[in-house]
Amino acid sequence: MTECTAQTDPWPAPTAPGAVDAVVHVPGSKSVTNRALVLAALAAEPGWVRRPLRSRDTLLMAEALRAMGVQIDETVNPGGGEAWRVIPAGLRGAARVDVGNAGTVMRFLPPVAALADGPVRFEGDARAAERPLHGVIDALRTLGARIDDEGRGALPLTVHGAGSLAGGAVDVDASSSSQFVSALLLSGPRFNKGLELRHTGRTLPSLPHIRMTVDMLRKAGARVDSPQDGGTANVWRVATGALLGRDLTVEPDLSNAAPFLAAALVTGGRVTVPDWPRRTTQPGDALREVFTRMGGTCELTDRGLTLTGSGRVLPLTADLSEVGELAPVIAAVAALADGESVLSGIAHLRLHETDRLAALAAELNSLGGDVTETGDGLRVRPRPLRGGVFHTYEDHRLATAAAVLGLVVPGVLVENVATTGKTLPDFPDLWTGMLAGPAGKRG
Template identity: 80%
Template structure:
């Protein structure tokens, strides 16, 4: 865990004055947007990505693909929603890709670069050089790619694309990140021999994200055979094939709904997230179960998800192995619960944007909390919290977790809240509008206030996956 953000950039987290009553339209899913961009770049014909997330991570992905020759035209739909037209072209170098600190960019694009004609240099933020990439690098070398990384197994590096890649069989230990598997699967239809990928690690985190990758590949026309249980030594097979240009609409980012649903839970309020899909491969769908176990209730209708809190929050024992991205906000809620919580299965969070386990233990502890790191998670014993500085370590999910604490603890100052732009643009505005309450004030309109980033339309990413995933866990 590093602390490289200036501490003078502080945001006073607003405190709720009563029960939150709001409708919050969250922007599109980063995971879906970046996968859709990669698949469209590999397609044999133009395609559309509608209502994409526009954030730092997705902008980095789009700029990187443009640098390798892909044309991405940004337009606006008649209803006001944004749409990106992707026109694939021959991938080429020389090019330089800035990955920032985006795991999807640093891991999804080296296989794309291996298919380009010419060298592609990968650089990024300081933290990006510390994040694991060896699984992708070693696998690409086995499949026929030439990569210069000076033996680091991490950035910076150069992929010397030869215009094609042999493909075939490869073993990967993806216990540090499921993105190792998704990265190879997304480009596998373009490999001469396709791909037979065997996972060799002891664990495999974030399975919903792999299921998302598989579903999106199939929608684009790829033939993918998947394991049944998503366990150790499972095998994925992708046949070489042409991908079709599709017209895809991106679902709301359900993981980014976490702080807003937490607001309803903590204040005994009511928050609606429009466009919440009835079936989805997004990890954030698990919030329905997690926050219900912690004391709330929900209703899922054609309009979306409405979550209602009672103002009483219970501790929880939860294995978050599949949905680790939810851990920071869940930990923040747990620190305000009426009993002890144990969050497990999330050792891999030590290698995310920052060491999230160490950061949560330190920052919640700095506000008076009792949080202990375990081998694979956190033990949280609620204490009376007080105001103070909450460092974010340039991690967007720590910033939203701090905002959640600030709802009921006065005087919380969040360092560099702007880091939320990584996946949730305009978060401070969304947050304050949510807290403003009904536009007519108390005793006025019965309807909730609308805190909107971009109206949500019919969403891509839902459906009944054929690889054994189930609604509520991915």
């Protein structure tokens, strides 16, 4: 676990005056936005990304692609919201990319850089250099790329683009991040021989994100064989071919809906998230099942998803391997349940923005909780909680988890709540607007 950032002006997490009753418009999906930008940049014709998420991670992705010669024009939709026009061009080198601490940028773009005409330098935040990147680096070398990383298997590094990449067959151990698979699949149609990727590890976390990648590739015209569709186990094949320029409207970020739906659950209230898709590859859709098991009631209508709390929070025993990004908020809710919860299948969270398992255990326990790490997760035994500083370790999902606790635990102070800008801009305003009741509903 990385060290805490210096505590400056911690945000007092507001306590709910009663049962929450609100409509919350959640901004667009980071995962969809960044995949859409990569696919549009690699397409054979211009495309649109409508209602994209504007956050640190997506702006880093857009700026990185611009540095490599892609034109991204920001306009406004006739019906409201932003629209980004993406005009692909010959990818140029002699570029420098700041990945921040964005896993999608640091992993999705080295394969793109291998197709550029010249070197592309990748750098980022201090934590980014601690996050695993070896799966992408080793695979690209096998596929014909030249990369200088001084043997680190991590940032900083330079990809020496040659204008094309041979491609072909490659083995990848993606046990530490499904993004290794998605990164290579996204650029696979542009490789001379396409791509045949075999996952060799024992586990593969966050499968819904790989399904999202496959679905978006197919909608962009790529031919993809996937094990989830009856293909060979642990093998993905992408045929070489041109990608289409799409006109894509980004769905709301369902994972970022987690703290708002949790607010309904822990206060016995009701929250509606408009435009919740009836069919989606987003892992956040699992919130409907998870929060129902924890005592809520979900109703999905043409208006959106409404979650209603019962006034009681039930404990949860669950394998969260496919939805690990939901674990911080789920752990916070579990700390308020009326029995012990066991969250498993999330050992890979130790390699995210911070060591999320260690951080959650440390911070929940600092407020009086009883949380222990297991080999692949957390055991949460509810105890009466008290106020105090909840450190976020530069991790947006730690900050939103702390806000959930603050609804029912007076005196929770969230260190560096601004870190939520990574994927959820204006979170404090959205949060206080939700608590303002019908007069404060966000439109």
